[in-house]
Amino acid sequence: MLSLHVHDPVPPLVGHLPMGTAPDDPRPVRVDSRAVGRDGRPWLPVMGEFHFSRFPEARWRRELLMMRAGGIDLVATYLFWNHHEGSRGQLRFDGDRDVRRFVELCAELDLAVSVRIGPWSHGECRNGGFPDWLADVDCAPRTDDPAYLDLVRPYYAAIAEQLDGLWWADGGPIVAVQVENELYDQPDHLATLRALAEEVGMSAPLWTATGWGAAQLPPDVVLPLYGGYPEAFWEDASDGWAREVRRHYFPTPIRDDHAIGADLRTTAPEGSGPDDTRYPYATCELGGGMAIAYHRRPLVPAADVSALALTKLASGSAWQGYYLHHGCSQRLDLSTPNQESHATGYPNDLPVVNYDFQAPLGEYGQVRPSFAALRLQHLFLRDNGADLAPAELHLPDVTPADLDDRATLRWSVRCSGGPAFLFVNNHQPHEPLPDHHDVRFEVVLGDRTVRLPAEGVTIPSGAHFAWPIGYRVGEVDLAWASAMPVARSTWDGVPTAVFVATAGITPQFALPVGTEVDGARVDEHGVTTVANPGVDALVTATTPDGATARLLVLDEANGPRLQRLDVSGVDTLVLCDEPVVVDGDSTWLETGVEQVEVSSLPAPGVTRVLAGAPPLPTPTVEVVRAEAEAPPARTGGSRDRASAPLDEDFEHAAVHRVVVPPEALAGDDEVLLVLGYTGDVARAYLGGRLVADHFWHGPEWEIGLRRFADDVLEHGVEIRVLPRPAESAVYVDQSVRAQYKASLDTASVDSVRLVRRTRVELW
Structure with a gap:
């Protein structure tokens, strides 16, 4: 018998913090030491990160609908300074940069919003999102240097102007604002940034900052948010599992994570960080997947994501925030490449374009197994979140001895006098538990x-x-x-x-x-x-x-197939392999298979088989150049890790031209070009223009063609593949290492197919 004793079911509560709306606000938002409250009851937010300026504006609404169908009720998004002020004094909020349009869409779909306004954002964006011209200004960035604040003020003012009328107090969706990111030792500067943002017109019930790495935060000025990932591309290319990441698969009262951003720190964390007894356990970066760096290419199965998320609930989380929930692409229309790389002094080389993150929704909106696995937890939270949010963590009498303990069952209970919930996690990556x-x-x-x-x-x-x-x-x-x-x-x-x-x-x-x-x-x-x-x-x-x-x-x-819908005011439960979207009077899904099954509940419900996506013709593949020359092995960055091939190396790549039949791109559906290849890295070009890239790590490479349709038909898709330099130290998952070995002497496109994501109306 495994035992747990709750001697004091209702621990002392630190009352309302000086944060939130006025008591008479028609949409009250309050926060105390246990939970956030909204509309007079506890609210356990389910927040998903989606970067509007890294995704085509024409499909924002579809992607937000998909996120909502996955149980997201709060959308987080970065504003990258270099996306909006690439040239000093020339601010842009047009097209894919139109933050106002994005937030208005969230409001239309009843999604709350958290804007992460920087000025330094990170997000694997070049220089953390700082514009290049900032380096030429005599100032000390990320401090209260007046010269730096004089540059931040007009940028913040422009954001405030764009979002005028969309703040929570105005009836808008913006419930939270995050200032800066991963700033450990400048609490006064964080307070200054909040004050500056409010001075120029920003307003929100909740002001947040990242709290990991024993961050020093100004008390009660910002709410600390935490994170945790199933893997870490920023670790060395060793075969082992990143040790600190193991912590996220144990129920524990420890909120902090010293692993996130550790590659950018020059000193070890000091102090104890924010007072955990004063603030609710809130997160903004639970790994929805993991990015791929050249030297380290983790593979993140769905269970690694869902087990981590559930373990955070088992540890007391009262705010589930995923980074990323929706993948995206680095911008290619800036004066310099937008990814972090050795060329920018970053310890890791990231792809020039790809920021898919193996997220529940991919770079082109692909639906991954982790989407359904998390949705099941979000259904649990939708029904039980108000009871769970204020419930305290209680650990059993016998707990695991250390991060290597695989023998002791990992479990906990959360309760505070009302319903209780018993959590069990018997999953971790890489080293299966018995x-x-x-x-x-x-x-x-x-x-x-x-x-x-x-x-x-x-x-x-x-x-x-x-x-x-x-x-x-x-x-x-x-x-x-x-x-x-x-x-x-x-x-x-x-x-x-x-x-x-x-x-x-x-x-x-x-x-x-x-x-x-x-x-x-x-x-x-x-x-x-x-x-x-x-x-x-x-x-x-x-x-x-x-x-x-x-x-x-x-x-x-059938659990991951379960979906709960509000169809014309009727609470409806269905089972389906594809996400079902309710969009006003329309209910639909998108599928890449020929037929899809939808079953209503409860038993004996009605099952309908619907026509889906008919098979597409196979593209033609022309071998332009079969031979390829491996680039020299290079290292770089502050950690001297393996570097990605340079632009000029691709002049010596194997080249294949994929010709897509015009009928395949008829209509508005997304069409994925799915490639299997042998090699180390690959790039896709249209008329000589780089549009996509990939570091091989096991799964097939998927490229969404809709946004490039005209160029695809005019030029065909040129795929360039390079073999791997023998001396490069690169980590891939154990399960795919035998395949990766072939990339030492081979660079080839092995399979090509098209998948159309067809929209099917249900009601």
Whole structure:
């Protein structure tokens, strides 16, 4: 029996901080030491990062709709100074730089916004987003040097002018503003930046700053936000897993992360950082994936992302913020390449264009498995976030000894007097955790002891989930359940809850003794067992006092397919492999397969099979030059790591020309060119113009053609592939190293196909 004792279920609360809206605001936002509150109740924000100026404006609305369909309710975005003031005094907010249009779209779609205004932003942008001309000005950037502030003031004023009327106090969507980024030792400067922003007209209930690396922040002026990633491209090219990253797969009260941005620090973190007892645990950079650097190319499966996110909830997170939730591309219309690189003094060489980040939504809007894995957690938060947000972390009596402990089960409970939630994470990257056999939990909540499940179970390797303790469905009380609650609604007048089982664990529900159950087996203690979870596993329970509720218990395979929609005011649950989008009076999905299945719930729901994307013709591939010459192995940057090939090296690459049939690009659908190649790096050109690039790390290379359609048809897509220099120290995941070895003497395009993402109307 694994035990946990909560001796004081309701820890002392630090009351409202001097942050938020006025008490009489019609849309109140407040923050205390446990949680953010909105509209008079706790709010656990689900925030996704999407960089508007790195993505074509014509498709912003579609991408925001997709993010909303994934459970995002707060959109974070950087403003990169060099995107808006590339030439001193010449400010641009047109086209893809139009931050006002982006925020207006968020407002239209009922998405709150957090603007990260810099001036230094990072985001793997050249010089952190500082414009090149700043280096020629006699000033001390990122300090209170008056000469520097004189440059920041007009930039901030221009942002304020663009966003006039869109602040929260005006009825707009901007609920938070972040000043600077990863600034560790200038608390007075952070306070100055907030004051300066407010002076020129910016307004928000919440002002934030990144708190990792033991950052010194001005107390109560900014809310500290934290992060954690499943991998780290900024580590050396060693074969091992980045050690500090392991921490994010253990429930722990430690919020700080000394790994993020460590490659840019010149000194080790000092001090204890912000006072964790004063602020809620809020995050802005939970890894939705990981970028690829030339020297280190991690592979991030969906479970690495979802297990990390769930472990942060298990650790007390009251604000889930993902970086990135939507991938993007570096701008190519600036006077200098926009990525961080050895040429800019950065320790790592990043691709010139690609900033896909292996995110839940990719560089061209591709839907990744991590999207559905996170959406399932977001359904859990949509239904339970108000209870979970103020709930405190409680760790078991026996916890893992250190970051190398793979034998001790990782679990925790969050509660503060109301419903409690038991979290388990038995997944971590690279080094799988073992199965845990004959597991039962004992949770002591004051004078109440809960033991679950009814008998010992095996927690499989890779499992990560949350179970409720004290859970109400209508008027029916569940003492506990050994399945994850993801939605409560009312169907045909009957309160109904949807749960998702964990593979290998039979779901059980502790109902009041004497409850009559239809659709499952119940024992004399009121424990109901659902032996075969699935779309038809619908249980009706009627308590001795006549209260009735239904439980729909999905199997693990269908859990990530579950989606909750508001269709014309009707709460609707469906199962589908593709994200279903509600857009006003229209409900639709996009698919790249020939047919797609949509099932309504509850059982016995209706299943519809819809025509999707018909197969596209295979492009023609012309071999222009088969031979390739490996570039010399180079190193650079402050850490002397392997450097990416230079522009001139691609003059010696293998060259293939892909000819796309005109009918493939008819219409407005996105069309992906999917390439399999052998080599170290590859680039795509249109009429001699670089449009996409890729550092090989295992998956096929996908290029969205819609934004380049005219040039694709006129020129064809020229693919240049270089082999790997034998002396370059490059890390790729263990699972793909045998394939990567071939790049030492081969540079070739091996497969080419087209995938059309076709829009299908549902209702």
